[in-house]
Amino acid sequence: MVYAPEKSCEMKLLLQKISLPLAEFSLNVDVEIQNQVTAVFGPSGAGKTSLLDLIAGLRQPKSAIIQLGERVLTDTAGRVHVPTRHRQIGYVPQDLALFPHLSVQQNLLYGAKGTRTRDTLFSYEHVTQVLEIRPLVDRRVTNLSGGEKQRVALARALLALPQLLLLDEPLASLDTVLKSKIIPHLARIRDEFHIPMLYVTHDWDEAQALCSEALIMERGEIVRRQSI
Amino acid sequence: MTPAEWQLLWFTAWVSAVSTILILPLGLFTAWLLARREWPGKSIIETLVSLPLVMPPVATGLILLKILGERGAVGGFFYRHFNTDIAFTWRGVLIALAVMSFPLLVRSTRVAFEQVNPRLEQIARTLGASNARVFWTITLPLASHGVIGGALLAFARALGEFGATIMVAGYITGKTATLSTEIYHSFNNGEDAHAYRLLGMSVALAFIAVWSSEWFMRRRKAAK
Amino acid sequence: MHRALYLTEYIASGPISRVKSLVRIPALLLLCAVLFDAAALGAELNIFAAASLTDALKQIGANYEKQSSDKVLFNFGASSMLERQIEEGAPADVFFSADETKMDALTAKNLVVKETRKSLLSNTLVIVTSVESNLKITSPADLAGKSVRRIALADPQAVPAGVYSKTFLEKEKLWSQIEPKVVPVDNVRAALAAVESGNIKVGMVFKTDAAISQKVKIACEVPADAGPKISYPVAVTKNAKQVEAAKKFVEYLGSDDAAQIFTKYGFIVLK
Numbered sequence: 001m002v003y004a005p006e007k008s009c010e011m012k013l014l015l016q017k018i019s020l021p022l023a024e025f026s027l028n029v030d031v032e033i034q035n036q037v038t039a040v041f042g043p044s045g046a047g048k049t050s051l052l053d054l055i056a057g058l059r060q061p062k063s064a065i066i067q068l069g070e071r072v073l074t075d076t077a078g079r080v081h082v083p084t085r086h087r088q089i090g091y092v093p094q095d096l097a098l099f100p101h102l103s104v105q106q107n108l109l110y111g112a113k114g115t116r117t118r119d120t121l122f123s124y125e126h127v128t129q130v131l132e133i134r135p136l137v138d139r140r141v142t143n144l145s146g147g148e149k150q151r152v153a154l155a156r157a158l159l160a161l162p163q164l165l166l167l168d169e170p171l172a173s174l175d176t177v178l179k180s181k182i183i184p185h186l187a188r189i190r191d192e193f194h195i196p197m198l199y200v201t202h203d204w205d206e207a208q209a210l211c212s213e214a215l216i217m218e219r220g221e222i223v224r225r226q227s228i
Numbered sequence: 229m230t231p232a233e234w235q236l237l238w239f240t241a242w243v244s245a246v247s248t249i250l251i252l253p254l255g256l257f258t259a260w261l262l263a264r265r266e267w268p269g270k271s272i273i274e275t276l277v278s279l280p281l282v283m284p285p286v287a288t289g290l291i292l293l294k295i296l297g298e299r300g301a302v303g304g305f306f307y308r309h310f311n312t313d314i315a316f317t318w319r320g321v322l323i324a325l326a327v328m329s330f331p332l333l334v335r336s337t338r339v340a341f342e343q344v345n346p347r348l349e350q351i352a353r354t355l356g357a358s359n360a361r362v363f364w365t366i367t368l369p370l371a372s373h374g375v376i377g378g379a380l381l382a383f384a385r386a387l388g389e390f391g392a393t394i395m396v397a398g399y400i401t402g403k404t405a406t407l408s409t410e411i412y413h414s415f416n417n418g419e420d421a422h423a424y425r426l427l428g429m430s431v432a433l434a435f436i437a438v439w440s441s442e443w444f445m446r447r448r449k450a451a452k
Numbered sequence: 453m454h455r456a457l458y459l460t461e462y463i464a465s466g467p468i469s470r471v472k473s474l475v476r477i478p479a480l481l482l483l484c485a486v487l488f489d490a491a492a493l494g495a496e497l498n499i500f501a502a503a504s505l506t507d508a509l510k511q512i513g514a515n516y517e518k519q520s521s522d523k524v525l526f527n528f529g530a531s532s533m534l535e536r537q538i539e540e541g542a543p544a545d546v547f548f549s550a551d552e553t554k555m556d557a558l559t560a561k562n563l564v565v566k567e568t569r570k571s572l573l574s575n576t577l578v579i580v581t582s583v584e585s586n587l588k589i590t591s592p593a594d595l596a597g598k599s600v601r602r603i604a605l606a607d608p609q610a611v612p613a614g615v616y617s618k619t620f621l622e623k624e625k626l627w628s629q630i631e632p633k634v635v636p637v638d639n640v641r642a643a644l645a646a647v648e649s650g651n652i653k654v655g656m657v658f659k660t661d662a663a664i665s666q667k668v669k670i671a672c673e674v675p676a677d678a679g680p681k682i683s684y685p686v687a688v689t690k691n692a693k694q695v696e697a698a699k700k701f702v703e704y705l706g707s708d709d710a711a712q713i714f715t716k717y718g719f720i721v722l723k
Contacts, residue, residue, distance in 0.1 A: 058350045084353040097351040101369050110365075111355025160355045297651040315651060316602065316635050398635050416533050416638075417610040418557075 010034045011163065011196045014067035015055070021062060022050055027220040033198075037190055039207035039228070040200045042217035048200045049094070051217070052166045055198070056091050057084035068164055090162030090195075094169050096153040098141045104152055105137040111160030122161055122193070130188055131155045147178040151185060158193065165189070165197040171206060183209050229425060232402075237429055240407040243318060244386035247325035248333070248379055255333040255382075256375065260363065262334070263341035264349075281331040285391025289324060292396045296320055320397040321404050328389050329382035336381055336445075340374020341367060377444035384437035388430065407433070494521030495697035498543050500534040501526060502550035502612065502684065503639040504575065504658045508717040509548070512710050522697050530639035532610035538563055538689060545692040546702060548684065550575075550612035550640075555685045564687040565695075568702055573684040574720040575658045576676050577617060580668040582650050589654065589671040592621065596629040603633050604646040604655035612682075613640035617656040619680040644668065658682075660718040676720070683722070 018029040027047045040048050053059040066074040073082045099107050128134045131151040171179045201207055207214050208228055216224040280288045296303040296314040303314045314320050344367050352362045390408040397404035399413045407430050414423040501509050506528045513524040531549040538544050549555050558564045581587050608614035621627040637643050640657050647655040648667040662670050688698040711721045
């Protein structure tokens with residue numbers, strides 16, 4: 001599939017009647033988003049990771065309608081649940097989840113359908129160049145620094161040609177110097193690859209640098225929407 | 229050691245190895261199911277799988293004899309249609325060993341699978357991998373040391389199996405006698421020297437098998 | 453004994469003395485019972501006997517208990533297994549074997565009281581098949597035939613019934629053809645059970661074993677003069693705890709009452 005970039009990619013993400021009981025409260029979300037990059041803001045334990053898990057199809061909600069663009073991914077009433085592997089949603093979790101037994105290159109190519117496409121945008125060469133990880137490809141994942149791991153995880157998700165990218169506090173474990181180095185890469189992903197992103201953070205500066213709108217979550221609910 | 233004793237050692241090791249290999253597919257699948265899936269009635273399967281571990285081996289052997297004997301459901305079928313006996317042959321030994329060591333394999337490999345970070349499997353799925361691909365490329369490689377350790381443990385159990393074997397296959401010298409049943413047999417016949425040599429072999433084999441199993445399990449912990 | 457009494461006194465004089473003193477009396481009685489039980493109530497005899505004697509001896513034992521204060525406990529099994537157990541120190545008072553070699557072995561190790569040794573019984577061998585089987589076996593030679601796949605025998609290497617069978621078949625020059633089909637089992641009753649259950653279609657047991665089973669039929673008998681010399685000796689063991697009681701029981705085994713029961717079960721009583 002050739003991913004044709006549009007000028008600005010604002011795919012609609014519909015999260016309707018989401019209900020998922022969690023440990024101390026219930027996740028209850030009802031929102032429609034149409035942005036390039038949306039920040040999800042909130043204190044720890046507010047349910048942000050659970051929300052991402054639901055969107056990726058890794059957890060089953062009690063009730064939900066999740067729609068990305070024209071595709072209905074989840075509809076509990078209509079008994080629709082597209083399995084994770086067909087959702088084409090990239091996920092960079094907080095602990096990055098790089099496969100420790102595989103090399104960097106094997107990690108990158110794990111989900112890559114693009115190595116054989118002629119699409120230069122998502123080709124292996126282009127993605128590794130944009131994220132500046134070419135010199136790392138033969139290394140073992142355990143020998144990478146924090147920033148390097150972060151970029152590899154991003155590249156891995158990109159190479160799987162996602163229609164939506166979920167990022168769970170991607171810069172949380174990095175120091176300010178590294179953060180300032182990676183934010184431009186994320187901006188390039190936004191501007192060059194045009195993939196809509198849902199960006200969980202509790203750093204307002206990051207949100208400002210990358211996002212056009214912020215959803216503020218508290219105890220499982222979106223209490224406020226704010227343009228940035 | 230006499231040639232007959234070497235043959236006995238070889239037969240015991242061979243039939244234990246084959247029985248372990250035989251239970252690997254179903255064992256790994258069951259372990260994976262128990263580690264990664266929930267369903268109503270799961271505890272019943274867990275209990276059934278553990279039964280041969282806790283029941284007296286001769287009791288399990290009796291059940292197997294009823295099924296595999298000439299009058300039994302399975303044994304009768306094979307006799308009528310293929311003119312093949314199961315009870316009192318090496319096939320009976322194989323099945324007895326497989327059944328008795330199955331629970332040990334499942335328990336050990338289940339633990340190994342549970343120790344694989346589920347996040348890794350989830351991310352693999354977001355990258356488009358099917359359940360089978362996730363298993364073969366992520367779960368199994370990361371659990372490999374525990375799986376091998378579990379298989380070795382099952383092998384060790386099979387080496388020492390007595391109660392079920394003696395019920396299902398007796399101790400026909402040269403045909404179904406294993407190290408353990410032969411020790412019993414020769415002791416009863418007053419062949420002490422023979423029994424003690426076999427005892428020595430048993431201890432050596434068991435030691436090697438369990439030691440290797442522990443070594444693999446330890447390597448897995450070190451890799452974390 | 454004294455320490456035990458002190459203990460009970462001590463408990464009794466404690467704060468909960470009333471309850472404890474109530475406990476004191478039954479505790480003392482129990483203590484006495486345990487200490488004086490053996491001598492006052494009659495001997496408990498452990499008889500190690502061949503499996504083929506199971507039914508006959510149980511009945512004889514029950515009769516003996518009625519006319520004596522002694523209690524008779526049986527351990528039935530393959531004579532070879534019992535011999536091993538006695539050698540390892542198992543608490544037997546009397547050994548009743550199905551062949552002479554086991555008794556000879558124990559005599560050589562000085563484990564039996566020689567003067568009490570007597571050969572009491574004989575028996576004959578039969579070939580049995582399960583009741584619903586239609587195998588045609590009219591002579592031992594048929595065992596070598598194609599229709600017989602497996603034969604249940606008490607382990608021919610050591611268990612008397614199996615040894616006798618092997619001796620007989622060797623004499624008939626049939627053993628080399630039959631041996632590959634033999635499934636050795638622990639004792640003659642196990643051979644019987646194997647044929648009864650249908651797991652093995654043919655077996656060789658004593659005539660007395662076949663007689664007590666409804667689920668096998670005798671296909672062929674080995675007459676006493678054609679078969680091996682079968683002899684069941686009995687003796688008191690050297691390490692018997694109740695030597696006098698054991699001797700009395702062995703005497704009883706040779707009595708007419710016992711002989712009547714043995715004959716009823718099909719044994720040949722030797723004079």
